[in-house]
Amino acid sequence: MASSSLDTIAQAAHARWGTPASRAAGPADAILDQLPAVVLEPTTVPMLADMLRWANADKVAVVPRGAGTKLTWGRTPPRIGAVLATTRIDGSIDHCAGDLTATVPAGARLEEVNAALAREGQWLPLDPRLADRATIGGIVATNDSGPRRQKHGTPRDLIIGAEMALVDGRTAKAGGRVVKNVAGYDLARLLCGSFGALAIITRATFKLAPRPPASRTIVASAPQARPLADLALALLSSPLTPAAIELQSRPDRLLLRFETTEAAANQQAAAAEALCGAHGVDASMVSGDAEAAVWREHQADLSSADGTLVRVAVLPAQVGDVLGHAERVAAQHALECRVAGRIALGVVYARIGAGEHTRPSPESLRAAIDALRQNAWARGGSAVVVSVDPAIGHVVDPWGDVGDALPLMRALKARFDPNGILNAGHGPGNI
């Protein structure tokens, strides 16, 4: 790509695949104001593999794309050869209800997959940001999850097999369609969180969960976040089995969700209310429409593109201190900062400088991220920039130090993608 101009790339692609599989980029295809030379939208997996083979041979930088809900993150290559989209690839959802598994095409939207699985009373229990639009491939590639991670984990915990297109145009599979399987290396899990840096995911198989018959949510409020952090820890050492334990800020609240049988949901909600009382925290129970509204609002807040979102991960018992620290950092740099998320897992999201009028200077943003990062590192944790205000995105390193295994990650990248065409420099740890 260094040698061939963007025009040549587009012409070569059009000549090979014609429209509509190959088309010129429109404004909606821009990634951080960068227009790719060409947008490739294959309709079959062999066509996708062929496109990848071509890009590899001609060293065309490729950005795999699902719904494109979150491509504007951190750093993007200054010049993008091709966007390779998975959304037009046909393929059906293969639901084996009796086995509690499903095999789904990468371009399928999570929402559409779950609508199909609901017919048999099952689901893929993931609730990432923008779940209505995000694709299976994008969710696997980012290992994204949401509040229900407390009970169900991340895509990595649910995936049991995957099919992928390699840069040389071959397709390969790993894992299988059975929940229990230790034959060969677990490449399906390796692809989780690989950000499209190793291969393009074309299909994935997951273990599913039965849809819970009932749900209750306890809304616990306190004047400050600290008692809520203590309450979250107390929940961890109780026999309760919440599906979600979410921190919200302004107002500071904990949302405790119980999804199980009717009687058990009521019993657990009552026990959680009692626990709140013991911690001097106000609590009220919601169910039905009111409950749905509380969660819809929370998801909208998590999914918002406002400001810069930093994921801070530490041990659960350290979250209280991290919240206090974040507050001090925000005050010191005169920034707006709100922290929400999976408090009992130790994974919270700090949103910095939301809103046009509170946009921070690049220097103060960088200083704040550095401070959050230093504090998390000192505790053996991390701070990763999930999405950044595009106007100042160039100033931050999304990942920070990934430690002494970085050479190994680079070696893996070099084996899978020797020409560095797949999201080059954009994968985890900037590989």
Add this chain to the structure above:
Amino acid sequence: MDQRFLDELGAVVAPGGLLTDAADLFTYESDALVHLRATPGAVVLPVSADEVQAVVRLCHRAGVPFVARGHGTGLSGGALPVEDGVVIGLSRLNRILDVDIPNLRVTVEPGVTNLEITRRVSPFGCYYAPDPSSQIVCSIGGNIAENSGGAHCLKYGFTVHHVLGVEAVLPNGDNVHIGGAALDLPGLDLLSVIVGSEGTLAVVTKATLRILRRPEAVLTLLAGFESIDLAGEAVSAIIGRGIVPAAVEMMDRLTIQAAEAAVQPRFPDANAVLIVELDGPQAEVDEQFAVVESVCRAQGATSMEIARDQAHRERIWRGRKAAFAAMGRVSPNYYVQDGVVPRTKLPEVLRRIRDLEARSGLRIGNVFHAGDGNLHPLICYDASVPGQAEHAEKVASEILLYCIEAGGSLTGEHGVGADKKAYMPKMFSTDDLDAMHLVRCAFDPAGLCNPGKVFPTPRLCGEVPGPYRQHPLERAGVVERF
């Protein structure tokens, strides 16, 4: 093995940490799959991660292959030595380094046994979830290498779901930290491939594991059935009703008899028994139990026994966990197979196994993790009858083909190792295996770390990309790195 190399090995491990006498080496010639044997040139028994690293560095420099070994209970020849290579026995790295109850984490050395962790944390109401039947003896290092599972994996997942981080020595002697006590550490998820790599990617020297709170209520049901088919239908119906039990185990008449003779669990006189365990909040367990009971009744359960206390539960589980060893009571020799089928294919595959039993003239007992379709057919034979051992092996491998044909897997928990590598092409295409081999080459380009396992044929890695070089795109200013 050359004396100078042996002297160097001896110099980097504590006194008594190097074994070279034939009598000492004998113990290390095989794992629990005893018919595959090889004599190593030396066995080292390091007492620290630094010693492990020093040993691997020496092997790397001298180009000597090495094999990590936990407690040798593997059933696929994973710890089978390389002839004249080095075995790194990790049994002396056996300390529990940290127990962090508020965060539900423990950090251990690889030689700690699986059950020791649960013993250590149970005073705090916690336990370590993966529970292989061999848990009294097998090591965490071995569990990580095999991605071991147990009866309770249906609900709680396998080792891969419970390991949060490891420290490991790479085949080139570098020490790396992968993952950690906190979640979501940035970078590629290398832990995913180290777990289940059967010791072919690195030697694990430390692991941070997730522990769980004991559930509020546990209820175990032992139900007898007229036939394996009816018991199997009960399993499908339970799951069809939206219940994922903590465990669902099934045994057939032959294995029931064997268990009865060995440990007297007082199982009912039936053609099949199901053990269904529910756990969780009391109200949930109660509601689900009512469903499970009615399902079993509808499938014509001939007996039902409910264990509500620990002692009773332990008696039932003793019968299940002893099933392999107990086969010695009903047959002079037996071959343990490990295969997986989609749960809905169980009846079909079991029918084929029964036909095979009739055709082969060998008795086949069936114990399985019915919830996740993991079969353990036990093929009985008499090694003193010429040809019968080979015949049993053929029968065992035919069953594997049934599993693969049904869309399952050639191993659910015992691993590929040296034993099943020849079957890998039945389940994976050349391209699939090539993709896996990319991982192997990234970790171990020289092919010294437990070579000859997992992959069907020895392979070379080709040109080594080597340490990081500036990429052409970077040089051209097209991309940059931080």
